[in-house]
Amino acid sequence: MRLSAYLLPTLKENPAEAQIVSHRLMLRAGMIRQHAAGIYTWLPLGLRVLRRIEQIVREEQDAAGAQEILMPTIQSADLWRESGRYEDYGKEMLRITDRHDRAMLYGPTHEEVVTDIFRQNVKSYRDLPRMLYQIHWKFRDEVRPRFGVMRGREFLMKDNYSFDLDHAGARRAYHRMFIAYLRTFARMGVKAIPMRADAGPIGGDMSHEFIILAATGESGVFCHRALVDKPVPEKVDYTADLQPLVDEWTALYAATDEKHDPQSEQVKALGDTLIAARGIEVGHIFHFGRKYSDPMKAVVAGPDGEPVTVEMGSYGIGVSRLVGAIIEASHDEAGIIWPESVAPFAVGLINLKTGDALTEATCQNLYDRLQRAGVDVLYDDRPDRAGAKFAAMDLIGLPWQVIVGPKGLEHGRVEVKNRATGAREDLSPEAVVDRLRSR
Numbered sequence: 420m421r422l423s424a425y426l427l428p429t430l431k432e433n434p435a436e437a438q439i440v441s442h443r444l445m446l447r448a449g450m451i452r453q454h455a456a457g458i459y460t461w462l463p464l465g466l467r468v469l470r471r472i473e474q475i476v477r478e479e480q481d482a483a484g485a486q487e488i489l490m491p492t493i494q495s496a497d498l499w500r501e502s503g504r505y506e507d508y509g510k511e512m513l514r515i516t517d518r519h520d521r522a523m524l525y526g527p528t529h530e531e532v533v534t535d536i537f538r539q540n541v542k543s544y545r546d547l548p549r550m551l552y553q554i555h556w557k558f559r560d561e562v563r564p565r566f567g568v569m570r571g572r573e574f575l576m577k578d579n580y581s582f583d584l585d586h587a588g589a590r591r592a593y594h595r596m597f598i599a600y601l602r603t604f605a606r607m608g609v610k611a612i613p614m615r616a617d618a619g620p621i622g623g624d625m626s627h628e629f630i631i632l633a634a635t636g637e638s639g640v641f642c643h644r645a646l647v648d649k650p651v652p653e654k655v656d657y658t659a660d661l662q663p664l665v666d667e668w669t670a671l672y673a674a675t676d677e678k679h680d681p682q683s684e685q686v687k688a689l690g691d692t693l694i695a696a697r698g699i700e701v702g703h704i705f706h707f708g709r710k711y712s713d714p715m716k717a718v719v720a721g722p723d724g725e726p727v728t729v730e731m732g733s734y735g736i737g738v739s740r741l742v743g744a745i746i747e748a749s750h751d752e753a754g755i756i757w758p759e760s761v762a763p764f765a766v767g768l769i770n771l772k773t774g775d776a777l778t779e780a781t782c783q784n785l786y787d788r789l790q791r792a793g794v795d796v797l798y799d800d801r802p803d804r805a806g807a808k809f810a811a812m813d814l815i816g817l818p819w820q821v822i823v824g825p826k827g828l829e830h831g832r833v834e835v836k837n838r839a840t841g842a843r844e845d846l847s848p849e850a851v852v853d854r855l856r857s858r
């Protein structure tokens with residue numbers, strides 16, 4: 420992509436409305452613009468990141484045996500009356516009336532819709548287990564939308580729902596998601612620690628929030644130091660018993676402030692291996708048994724022909740929140756530092772002197788060859804000062820910069836800079852493509 424033709428409205432000044440670094444940087448890097456409180460437009464650069472995160476989430480959900488569907492954003496209130504949640508949900512739900520005076524709502528979550536799909540289409544224990552997920556927009560009329568995409572009103576979520584014949588099956592589904600989440604966040608270059616969370620009225624040990632440690636996080640969290648660097652499972656056989664793998668993680672203390680008990684013997688024994696920190700919730704996995712299947716009659720015929728009400732769980736990931744959370748975890752004074760796996764482009768190509776014949780030709784040649792090699796390049800071909808170009812490229816945080824100017828070319832050299840480390844290498848233009856292909 421040529422920057423001269425790209426909508427990238429970067430800002431030099433810090434926008435006054437942004438209180439935390441990720442919000443400031445997303446505005447300054449031209450990734451998003453606010454439309455109304457907690458509602459954003461994703462501009463081209465921001466959308467590329469959102470899509471890459473979404474794709475990692477999708478691949479890991481698919482690998483764990485879930486199937487993607489797409490449910491409506493606008494839902495019928497009748498279904499929510501069946502589950503009993505229509506009156507309970509409160510003001511976070513945006514209620515809508517259509518022209519025929521029917522009560523509708525913009526979905527804040529999809530348990531009712533997916534349970535309805537399930538009960539209409541799955542009738543036998545032979546068709547279990549099932550996991551159905553979508554990656555779609557939710558609306559919650561949050562009292563205080565803030566911190567940009569971190570707490571929006573309209574936001575992109577991956578929500579997965581599991582259906583099993585019995586509790587043992589539900590536990591297996593839960594474990595699959597537990598491991599899939601570890602892998603998902605690790606692939607994005609962030610550490611998200613699973614922490615015991617409130618299990619609601621049904622209780623039990625199957626509720627975990629996945630939390631990225633960051634000073635600006637909204638949740639207070641407590642965990643064993645060893646969790647911070649614990650390596651994530653690389654190859655996983657999702658058909659195997661995953662309980663031992665999950666136990667390795669849950670054996671180490673980790674709890675959000677709602678669940679944390681400083682007086683408990685377990686916590687006292689931790690001494691200074693206990694970290695007290697703040698964190699950003701990027702995912703939540705949750706077993707809720709028959710909470711929806713009971714009132715909504717999601718029933719299958721069991722092996723003996725008797726009807727069985729299915730066990731369910733739900734598993735959310737804040738896809739749009741992750742864009743902000745990754746920036747909170749990966750930035751410096753100059754701007755964003757994208758992990759390679761979610762970067763909007765791999766390489767920023769900087770032309771230091773537009774109009775100079777050799778510089779132009781070298782840039783054009785590199786631009787073509789990099790793209791042919793399958794490397795995503797953003798080419799800054801604008802007639803701006805070098806200083807402004809360096810600042811903009813650091814701000815938007817692409818992992819690699821290729822800097823081309825007449826002075827270097829006199830010696831047959833261009834510069835390759837790594838955004839994260841600041842390391843610079845002088846290479847011949849011919850060597851650049853191989854260098855970046857083997858990055």
Ligand code: ATP
Pocket residue numbers: 528559561568569570571572573574576700701702703735736737738739740
């Ligand atoms: P929170 O406690 O942050 O309000 P929640 O418990 O309401 O989150 P869930 O219903 O479990 O969230 O939703 C799944 C995921 O969606 C959360 O883990 C979070 O990452 C994301 N999420 C929830 N609310 C928002 C929001 N207002 N803006 C952006 N992402 C959100």
Ligand code: MG
Pocket residue numbers: none
């Ligand atoms: Mg909430």
